[in-house]
Amino acid sequence: MTALESGIRPDPAQQPLPPTGRSRAGHLARVVGVVLTSLALLAVAVWPQLSARFTGDEVVLRVQPVDPIDPFRGAYVDLGYPDLPRQQFDEVNPVTEEEQQALDAQRGIAYVPLRQQGEVWVGGEVVRTAPADGLYLTCDDSSWRLRCGIESWFLPQADAKAFEDAVRDGRAVATVRVDGSGHAALVDVETR
């Protein structure tokens, strides 16, 4: 290292001038590439909902609400689905510790077959392989609750409390679109 290199130590927060002339086009190509890549990453992150919205079939599920806030995205109603399985804690048929450990080891991707029951759809027992036919939800049961990508209904904060009160009596239903891979997107929630 020369005396100049060690002594002058150019401000590391700065950098040489950007390229000029011909390489300016390369620079612009990089910026455009970043924009497109960022949009592609975004599409991947929201793919289950995007796919379900555009290619899915519509089903109606009963819901029950809880009301929190996401600091990045605002007020939402956290929805529970009484007609989808809640296999985590079965108080009626308690399992032994060994059985519970075996169940815990299986947790991860969970498929919930759907069948129509009157005006609404209900879920069957969780299975670990995707059903060959019929509509089903692709969920995740590795945490404390079954997550199928339809647990949050975002709405203006001023409306959240009133909405929660309106659906608390259990007459609310969610309109959900489900694609062929079990991805689900919440389209609407209404009281009946």
Next chain:
Amino acid sequence: MTAPPTIPPDAPAGSPGQPGQPGPAPHAPVVAATPGQLHWLEGELAHWQSEGLVDPVAASAIRNRYVASRRFTLSHIVLTLGACFVGLGLIWLVASNLDQMSPLVRFLLMVVIWLGLIGTAEVLAARREREGDTSSPVVGAVRLLAAGAFGAVVFQAAQSLQVPAFEPILVGVWGLGAVLWAYAVRGVAPLVLGIGLIAFWFVWQVMSAGEGAFAVSTALAAAALAGVSVGVVHSMVGWRDFALPWREIGAALGLVALFIAALPFAWGEAAGSIALWLGLAVAGGLAVLALARGDRVDRFEVALSALALALTIALSLWRFDQDVMDTANLPPGAWARAVFAVVAYLFVASGYAVLGGMRDTSRLTWLATAALVIFVTVQAFAVFAPIVSGAALFLIVGLVLIGTGILADRGRRRLVSETKEALS
């Protein structure tokens, strides 16, 4: 802020801005330097010319490679703060869920704002480039704002599609987008934002798997090791401006991880999700690469971060039955753990302070010093109070630091005397 080239009044002919003098070589990059650095250069150039080491033409060519710039000025600070506020405001705008517009319109509005900021930043950068302004704070602020606006795009898309709340991958995508943008335009501010977001995403991803404190502190320490290693790799390939944020954020994360692990609570077992094990593997791989290719100081830095990770894991797994504050009769294990934690933190924080000296970066030294002060204070008042008085801990740590300083100074004096002997 890029000021006009600042040259001392007694600067020799050929200073930048003086007519009729040679400019930088056609392909030599113009580099920003602080006024203090330029002042030093002027003095050295005058000496070199008087000693005949360089002729006036070469001195002028050297001088013209540098342009005066201050790292932190009022305009830098105000513009950066403004960009942060506007970025947060945009995200808050998303959170307010303006139902006067349809979800698709809201998303498109955010995309237009984001692309508009990118375009504005590029136009401004091109204009500054033509003017020879290497480090415009306005361009930096707009680039930071564009990186922030991408977060608003991500969250608006998720909100419009009713993606479930608290989804860590959204923060990960935002961070990745900010980092890509930073590398495309060589912008330091978007890089700092991106590194912070990616670290936040990684820890959140690990936490969302429902793991305990072991996983959280280990994830932080793994992110720290990865950050430091990536910083070293940047130094090796000559991207010094990008090495600094990686290394310094890595150091901060390592100190935070060890701080958390040192708290005397009943920590969890070595249980972690795939994200944690994958993160550890990636951090290990990057560390091996940095150790293999870096110089002596690089290896010291990576080894220090790896040591912080090892100590974090050790402390996270060191369990005992009671919380320290629950009983006056502490088991020997609690004693041993508390002493080990203090010694470990002292060692790692001192290592970072030393590294700051070796790298000549005062920020790292101040970071380590602040971390050490906070750590000792918390341990003294919240942890050690039932064991020994807080005063005793301060006295012990203070005496250890003074002793270390005396030993280091003795080593320095011995080195100086040996060098003198060798030269004579």
